[in-house]
Structures are given as structure tokens and as C-alpha cells.
Amino acid sequence: MIEKALDTLWLEERKAAALIKQPMRGILGIILAFAFFMGLWWVFMDPRGILRWYTPQYGYMYIRWLLIVAIWQAYIFNFWPFRPNWMEKTHPLKKGLILVTMNFAITGLLIWVFYYGIFGTFAVPYFSWFELRKTGLSDFFAREYSSLAILMMAAIASWLSPIWPSAFENYPWHKLTQPAKGFTVFAVTFLLTTYIYFIFMHPHYRVLFYPWQEFTAAFPWWYESFHTLSGNFNVGWIMCATVSVWLMETIFERYPFCLVKSQPWRGIAGFFCILLLAFILFFTFVFLQDAVWGPSVEGAKRLMAPDWRYLHTGELAVILLAIALALYFYFDNWPRRFSTEVNILVRVAVTIIGAFALHWLYYQYSHMLLGTQSGYSHPQQFPMAPVILFINVMLYHNWFMDGWPGKRIKQE
Amino acid sequence: MDNDFSRRSFVKGMAVGTLAGYFATAGLSSTVFKNALLPEEKLNLTDIGQIKGLKIKVISETSWYDNNVFLNDVKKAGGLLVNQYEIPWTREGVKAGYQGDNLGGFATYIEAELLDGKVMKILLDTGWNHHWMEKRFNEEGVAEKLAKKEIDFMVSSHEHIDHFFGIQATTKYNPDIPIYVPKGFYQEGFDLLKGKSFPKANVKNDHPHKGKVTVLDSKQVNVLYPGIALMTFDVPIILRVFGEQAFVFNVKDKGIVLVTGCCHQGIISYMEAVRKNIAGGDKIYAVQGGLHISPFEDWDPQYDDLIMAFHKYGVQKIGCNHCTGFITAEKMLKAGLPVVKGTARHMSKRDIYLGNGDELVIA
Structure with a gap:
């Protein structure tokens, strides 16, 4: 029994009509999204391309925040300041152009004004490229280190931001109107993100600088159990948590926590369901890597490094998510004709098979397409970056443009 | 209900x-x-034999002179994943540089005495700036040995700028020298060997190589002579390079000595590979060369993992330099690891580790 949601999003209310039959609609959608992704990658990221921001951390930081900002736009602010009427009547191309431009502009403002200009300048210097440079660090590493800090916060935001609208249905602020609701949920989730960041990521920065910054950050408390001082351990499981939120939201249709009758219990149950799924993903991926490459070795680099293995769990999870989202957005969350449980099982199976295929394709061909280096565990490149950018494009296409030209909102 | x-x-x-x-x-x-x-750990031990003794002379460990200039070149080009053959490297106007040129290079000269008394003479890498490398080759007698064809072969550890772009400093004196390269060398690398220029990267080779080039892969331990082997690692590396190889010497009464160019595979991973693939690999006496930990004086908590784990391997001499980084050496010394000090001559900046002209003798 699926319980009625306390608060619904415009995305859930919109009624888009299919203009092309399946599977052509799905295939066309994926081709279009991939083409747009390749264009963005070439212009902004490709080491052979125009701007070459994938240095790697600098471009990776933008990719991460574009995702969070898209979540804020669609899930937290429910497309405010645009009204549902405008969202329904505006041509998807025009709507896409405006919303994507907003997405880029907010991301730019966030990084250049909030992080570099305020947070990094007046609070924690490692969040600012320019403040780090003043300490004597090379310009290149000042930008790389600050980008890493900013993107680590993004990793947490990508987990926590969607939880409130998705699991808690914006309870207890569900009755507020926009923008009050959006700003409230944004403030709460951003505050939580900041707290979590300082517990799980800040200790990484104690040991990143020389000498260790022992007066400003705790010793990486996970070291004894997980054999690395690197925050990549936390990046790994937190990315699994991010992916779990979206798996729950898409192919799991919020099952089983949607069975709980009332808030806040539904939200609390949702939070723990997501966490449980995250740990299942995390430990499964760690185990799979141990099985394929043998146990990791403390102090080793690359394939054998514990910190890389943890990071790779996040990378594997994101690959899994790309397939789940493609199934959800482009193939109408197939199948839908069985019971909820069977539908979910089939989708999970399809997602796992698809993820294996994408993983193989990535490591076979990505270096040719993306201008990166072939092989596993390059210390300066992250499969998460292109895969998240592809996910961003799928979100732009389906959230901002209603999946056009495959689908279009029905005009009443 | x-x-x-x-x-x-x-x-x-x-x-x-x-x-x-x-x-x-x-x-x-x-x-x-x-x-x-999980599958049980499999040991696939190769007996590489033994040598009597080993002399390792640092010809040049200074890859570039001004780190900020180098990193700005990288940043302007688009970061650490850009193809090294397409980056306009700064070659003039650098105060700290050699005759204003920021480029230096890495090369090591090795003499390994076999059990029958024969001494194998080996050049590991050939640096970057050929003017600088020729100067160093002449100062250390390497140029003369090359010209007399006394050096048996050259090993290219990997294709990186600072280890390979100065190829003409070697081929000028001996264009026929046999060269071993690791699997993963790009076509540009083979073209440079044959005399092709890459104007964008300010690199050329006026003395095309005419000798034999052998490509070694990672499928097996490559035993070159008794007690002398190369191990190849299929590793992707920054600036669009792939693959690195490093030496394993087995010195009688001492144990295994590892000699590296840059060690992008990671020194712990390398020692683990030696332990699993080479008889006697569980007793590593010394390591020498670049350990690629903080080459740009950058840092990552993972490098502390490495320093904290290094003790477990019982290495008695760490003759590191080059891309190991000064921060790493300082932390290693603080952790009580046996880093061998140098003399800070011939433009090596500090004596904290082996520098240009310094020698490590294992006998």
C-alpha cells in the first residue's frame, strides 16, 4: 500500500504526453543527452578541448555543484521563481535554455562569491583558491586543493539536499509556499551539510597540509578501522548514499518507506532505508574489488590503495545511478506491469547488468572520447566527473525540458 | 487497521x-x-639470480628548476591530463634555471658487477634539457662511455618529459645504443627517438636513434642478466603517459635493491609486486631513485599512509631523490626511515636526499 505524499513536486504533477513510441523515444533521448554531454565536455572539460577545466579538480568541482544546483532548482525550490503555468506553457527549448543558464549562473556565483569570496576569505582559507595562493602554495595546487574542498562539500550536499523533499516530503514545512519553503529547506539541508562536512571531511585537511594542522582539525578518526588518512573513505560511502537517494526516488519508487503512514516517521524510515542501501552498496563494492584485485595494501598507490578502493566504490555507485536514471527517464521506469516488488527487482537486475556494461565501455573507450588517460586508478582522473556530467545533462533534459522532443507537456 | x-x-x-x-x-x-x-594470495616467484655488487650514480635528479614555472605551464595548458607533447614548456627567462632554461632532467648511471666479474654499465633515462644533460654526462664521464660504446644499454623508465625528452643527449654520443622501453609508449615517443621534432613542446632530436628498441610488458619479470631484472607496470600517468618499468637487482649477501625512475606505480605497490614475483623479494635491502610521492611539493593524506606503512618492509637504505619531494624526505626522516643524505652539488637544491653527482654503493 503506497501512502499519499504530504507534499508533491511540480515534476510529479506535470503530465507529459509521449510524442514518440518506445523504444525509439528512449534511444533518441539517450542519444540527444549523450550528444549534449559530449558538447559540454568538449567545451569545458576535455584536456584537448577549449577551456580544459578538467585539471582535474577544478572542472570536477563545477560538475558536482551543477548537480546540486539542479536539485535545488527542481526539488527544493520547485522551479521558483517560475510559476507552474509558465513551466507548462513555455516551449521546452526556451525553458531549458533559461533554466540551464540559471543553473550555470548560480553555480558560478556559489563558487566565486560564497566559497572563494566569503567562506574561504573570512572563515576557512582552504575553500579559496586565492587565499591558499597567498600562503605560498603554487597557483595550480591552490586551485586544485580549494576545488577538492568545495567538491567534497558538494558530495555531502548531493546526499542531504534531496532527502528532505524526497523522504520527508518537506515536513514540517510542507504547508509553506515558495519561496519560503525552498529557502527553509535549503537552509536546513545546507546547515546539515556543513556540520557533516566538518566531521567527515575537515580531518582530511588536517593531514593535507604540511605540517599537520593539529590545532584546527581532528585526526582522521576513521584511520584505525579503514587504514587510510584520506577523506576518500567518506567520499566513497557518502557517494553511495547519494546514489541510494536517487535509486530510492526512481527505480524503487520510495519503496518500502512509502508504506509508513505519517511524517516524520516516513522521513526517518526513508533516511535509514537510504543509509542501509548506501552501506549495502559500499561494502558490496569494496568486497567486489577485493575479489577482483585482492585485498588492498596499506600505503600502496592506485589499484591497491585503500583510499582509491573507497573512492572507486563511489565511482561504481555513480555508474549504477546513470543506468537507473536512464531507465527511469528514458524508458518510463520499465517495467510497470507487475507488482511493485517484482517491478523493483527487475529494474535492479537491469540496472546492475547495465552498470557492468557501462563500466566496461567506460574503461574501453572513454580515453578516446573524453581525452583522458586509459587504464584504472589514474591518480588524477575520476570516472565520477564525466558520469555526473552526463547525469546532469539527463536532469536538464528531463527536469528542465520535459524530455522533449520525445515527450511534451499536455496543454489543458 | x-x-x-x-x-x-x-x-x-x-x-x-x-x-x-x-x-x-x-x-x-x-x-x-x-x-x-576471496582467492588465496598466489606467489609466482622468479629466481633472477644474483650480482656481486652495485654502484648507482645520480647524474641528474633535477627535473626542472622552478616548480611554479613548471606548474604554470601545466595550468595554462589545461592541467595534469594534457598531452605532454602539446604543452609549450618554458625554456627561457627562468632565474633559477640552467642558463635561463627551466628544464633539467633525470638520469642515473648504474654499474652492476655480475658474479663472473663482468661489469654491466647501464643508463637509466636520459633527462629533458639536452644542454643540461650533456653537461652532466660530460662531468660524470657518461658521455665518454657512451661514445666508446661502453654502456651496454639504456632503459627508459617511462615516457615522461623529464626522463625521455632529452634523448639526443644520449644518441648524440651513441645512436646505436640498445634501448628498453615499457609497453605503453606512445607513437610520439617512438617518433622522437627516430628524430621527429615537436615544436609546440620545444623538443627535438637531431641525432636519430638507430639501435634496437625492445618493448617490455608486464606479463612477466624481464630478466636481462643474472641478478638484473626489469618489472613493468601498466599504470596510467599524468600528462598522458602510460606504463613504467623499474629495476630489480639481487645483490649477494645484501638482498634486493630496487632502482626506479619515477615509480609512478607507487613504492609500496612495487615492493609488494617484488615480494609476490621475485625469489627473495621479501628482503628488500635498498631502494633508490624517484619515489613519486610529492614531486611538486604538493601533498595528499594518502602519502602519509605510505610513510606510515614503509616501516613494515624493513628497507635498510632509502636512496630517494627527484620526484620523491622534499616534504616526503622530511617526513620520512621524522618517521625514522633510513633516508640516505646527499651533498647538494651540481644544482641539486638540498642535501636531504641523494643529489646530482652522489653515489650509492651496495656491495
């Missing part, structure tokens, strides 16, 4: 999910299941 039903269904669902989740993950990765399911 509805409330009860939903709650009961949820609790049931969660209980089943948690149990399934446990057995699928924590259960599998717990010690009992892990031991049963």
Missing part, C-alpha cells in the same frame, strides 16, 4: 532487507566469509 498493516509491512520489509543486506555485504566481507570467498 490500515496503520497496522502499513507498519507491519514496513517492519517486515525492513527486516528482510536488512538481513539480505547483511549477508550480501557485511556478511560477505566479514572475516569468515571473506576468507572463504
Whole structure:
């Protein structure tokens, strides 16, 4: 029994009509999204391309925040300041152009004004490229280190931001109107993100600088159990948590926590369901890597490094998510004709098979397409970056443009 | 009733999910299941033989002179993944540079005495700036040995700028020298060997190589002579390079000595590979060369993992330099690791580790 949601999003209310039959609609959608992704990658990221921001951390930081900002736009602010009427009547191309431009502009403002200009300048210097440079660090590493800090916060935001609208249905602020609701949920989730960041990521920065910054950050408390001082351990499981939120939201249709009758219990149950799924993903991926490459070795680099293995769990999870989202957005969350449980099982199976295929394709061909280096565990490149950018494009296409030209909102 | 039903269904669902989740993950990765399911470690030991003694002379460990100038070149070009043959490297106007040129290079000269008394003379890498490398080759007598064809072969550890772009400093004196390269060399690398220029990167080779080039892969330990072997690692490396190889010497009465160019595979990973693939690999006496830890005086908590784990291998001499980084050397010394000090001559900046003209003798 699926319980009625306390608060619904415009995305859930919109009624888009299919203009092309399946599977052509799905295939066309994926081709279009991939083409747009390749264009963005070439212009902004490709080491052979125009701007070459994938240095790697600098471009990776933008990719991460574009995702969070898209979540804020669609899930937290429910497309405010645009009204549902405008969202329904505006041509998807025009709507896409405006919303994507907003997405880029907010991301730019966030990084250049909030992080570099305020947070990094007046609070924690490692969040600012320019403040780090003043300490004597090379310009290149000042930008790389600050980008890493900013993107680590993004990793947490990508987990926590969607939880409130998705699991808690914006309870207890569900009755507020926009923008009050959006700003409230944004403030709460951003505050939580900041707290979590300082517990799980800040200790990484104690040991990143020389000498260790022992007066400003705790010793990486996970070291004894997980054999690395690197925050990549936390990046790994937190990315699994991010992916779990979206798996729950898409192919799991919020099952089983949607069975709980009332808030806040539904939200609390949702939070723990997501966490449980995250740990299942995390430990499964760690185990799979141990099985394929043998146990990791403390102090080793690359394939054998514990910190890389943890990071790779996040990378594997994101690959899994790309397939789940493609199934959800482009193939109408197939199948839908069985019971909820069977539908979910089939989708999970399809997602796992698809993820294996994408993983193989990535490591076979990505270096040719993306201008990166072939092989596993390059210390300066992250499969998460292109895969998240592809996910961003799928979100732009389906959230901002209603999946056009495959689908279009029905005009009443 | 509805409330009860939903709650009961949820609790049931969660209980089943948690149990399934446990057995699928924590259960599998717990010690009992892990031991049963993970394959046992396989040792595939190769007996490489022994040598009597080893002399390792640092010809040049200074890859570039001004780190900021180098990093700005990288940043302007688009970061650490850009193809090294397409980056306009700064070659003039650098105060700290050699005759204003920021480029230096890495090369090591090795003499390995076989058990029958024959001495194998080996050049590991050939640097970057050929003016600088020629100067160093002449100062250390390497140029003369090359010209007299006394050096038996050259090993290119990997294709990086600072280890390979100065190829003409070697081929000028001996264009016929046999060269070993690791699998993964790009076509540009082979073209440079044959005399092709790359104007964008300010690199050329006026003395095309005419000798034999052997490509070594990672499928096996490549034993070159008794007691002298090369191991190749299929590693992707910054600036669009792939593959690195490093020496394994087995010195009688001492143990294994590892000599590296840059060690992008990671020194712990390298020692682990030696332990699993070479007879006697569990007793590593010394390591020498670049350990690629903080080459740009940058840092990562992972490098502290490495320093903290290094003790377990019982290495008695760490003759590191080059891309090991000064921060690493300082931390290693602080951690009580046996880093061999240098003399800070011939433009090596500090004596904290082996520098240009310094020698490590194992006999």
C-alpha cells in the first residue's frame, strides 16, 4: 500500500504526453543527452578541448555543484521563481535554455562569491583558491586543493539536499509556499551539510597540509578501522548514499518507506532505508574489488590503495545511478506491469547488468572520447566527473525540458 | 487497521532487507566469509639470480628548476591530463634555471658487477634539457662511455618529459645504443627517438636513434642478466603517459635493491609486486631513485599512509631523490626511515636526499 505524499513536486504533477513510441523515444533521448554531454565536455572539460577545466579538480568541482544546483532548482525550490503555468506553457527549448543558464549562473556565483569570496576569505582559507595562493602554495595546487574542498562539500550536499523533499516530503514545512519553503529547506539541508562536512571531511585537511594542522582539525578518526588518512573513505560511502537517494526516488519508487503512514516517521524510515542501501552498496563494492584485485595494501598507490578502493566504490555507485536514471527517464521506469516488488527487482537486475556494461565501455573507450588517460586508478582522473556530467545533462533534459522532443507537456 | 498493516509491512520489509543486506555485504566481507570467498594470495616467484655488487650514480635528479614555472605551464595548458607533447614548456627567462632554461632532467648511471666479474654499465633515462644533460654526462664521464660504446644499454623508465625528452643527449654520443622501453609508449615517443621534432613542446632530436628498441610488458619479470631484472607496470600517468618499468637487482649477501625512475606505480605497490614475483623479494635491502610521492611539493593524506606503512618492509637504505619531494624526505626522516643524505652539488637544491653527482654503493 503506497501512502499519499504530504507534499508533491511540480515534476510529479506535470503530465507529459509521449510524442514518440518506445523504444525509439528512449534511444533518441539517450542519444540527444549523450550528444549534449559530449558538447559540454568538449567545451569545458576535455584536456584537448577549449577551456580544459578538467585539471582535474577544478572542472570536477563545477560538475558536482551543477548537480546540486539542479536539485535545488527542481526539488527544493520547485522551479521558483517560475510559476507552474509558465513551466507548462513555455516551449521546452526556451525553458531549458533559461533554466540551464540559471543553473550555470548560480553555480558560478556559489563558487566565486560564497566559497572563494566569503567562506574561504573570512572563515576557512582552504575553500579559496586565492587565499591558499597567498600562503605560498603554487597557483595550480591552490586551485586544485580549494576545488577538492568545495567538491567534497558538494558530495555531502548531493546526499542531504534531496532527502528532505524526497523522504520527508518537506515536513514540517510542507504547508509553506515558495519561496519560503525552498529557502527553509535549503537552509536546513545546507546547515546539515556543513556540520557533516566538518566531521567527515575537515580531518582530511588536517593531514593535507604540511605540517599537520593539529590545532584546527581532528585526526582522521576513521584511520584505525579503514587504514587510510584520506577523506576518500567518506567520499566513497557518502557517494553511495547519494546514489541510494536517487535509486530510492526512481527505480524503487520510495519503496518500502512509502508504506509508513505519517511524517516524520516516513522521513526517518526513508533516511535509514537510504543509509542501509548506501552501506549495502559500499561494502558490496569494496568486497567486489577485493575479489577482483585482492585485498588492498596499506600505503600502496592506485589499484591497491585503500583510499582509491573507497573512492572507486563511489565511482561504481555513480555508474549504477546513470543506468537507473536512464531507465527511469528514458524508458518510463520499465517495467510497470507487475507488482511493485517484482517491478523493483527487475529494474535492479537491469540496472546492475547495465552498470557492468557501462563500466566496461567506460574503461574501453572513454580515453578516446573524453581525452583522458586509459587504464584504472589514474591518480588524477575520476570516472565520477564525466558520469555526473552526463547525469546532469539527463536532469536538464528531463527536469528542465520535459524530455522533449520525445515527450511534451499536455496543454489543458 | 490500515496503520497496522502499513507498519507491519514496513517492519517486515525492513527486516528482510536488512538481513539480505547483511549477508550480501557485511556478511560477505566479514572475516569468515571473506576468507572463504576471496582467492588465496598466489606467489609466482622468479629466481633472477644474483650480482656481486652495485654502484648507482645520480647524474641528474633535477627535473626542472622552478616548480611554479613548471606548474604554470601545466595550468595554462589545461592541467595534469594534457598531452605532454602539446604543452609549450618554458625554456627561457627562468632565474633559477640552467642558463635561463627551466628544464633539467633525470638520469642515473648504474654499474652492476655480475658474479663472473663482468661489469654491466647501464643508463637509466636520459633527462629533458639536452644542454643540461650533456653537461652532466660530460662531468660524470657518461658521455665518454657512451661514445666508446661502453654502456651496454639504456632503459627508459617511462615516457615522461623529464626522463625521455632529452634523448639526443644520449644518441648524440651513441645512436646505436640498445634501448628498453615499457609497453605503453606512445607513437610520439617512438617518433622522437627516430628524430621527429615537436615544436609546440620545444623538443627535438637531431641525432636519430638507430639501435634496437625492445618493448617490455608486464606479463612477466624481464630478466636481462643474472641478478638484473626489469618489472613493468601498466599504470596510467599524468600528462598522458602510460606504463613504467623499474629495476630489480639481487645483490649477494645484501638482498634486493630496487632502482626506479619515477615509480609512478607507487613504492609500496612495487615492493609488494617484488615480494609476490621475485625469489627473495621479501628482503628488500635498498631502494633508490624517484619515489613519486610529492614531486611538486604538493601533498595528499594518502602519502602519509605510505610513510606510515614503509616501516613494515624493513628497507635498510632509502636512496630517494627527484620526484620523491622534499616534504616526503622530511617526513620520512621524522618517521625514522633510513633516508640516505646527499651533498647538494651540481644544482641539486638540498642535501636531504641523494643529489646530482652522489653515489650509492651496495656491495
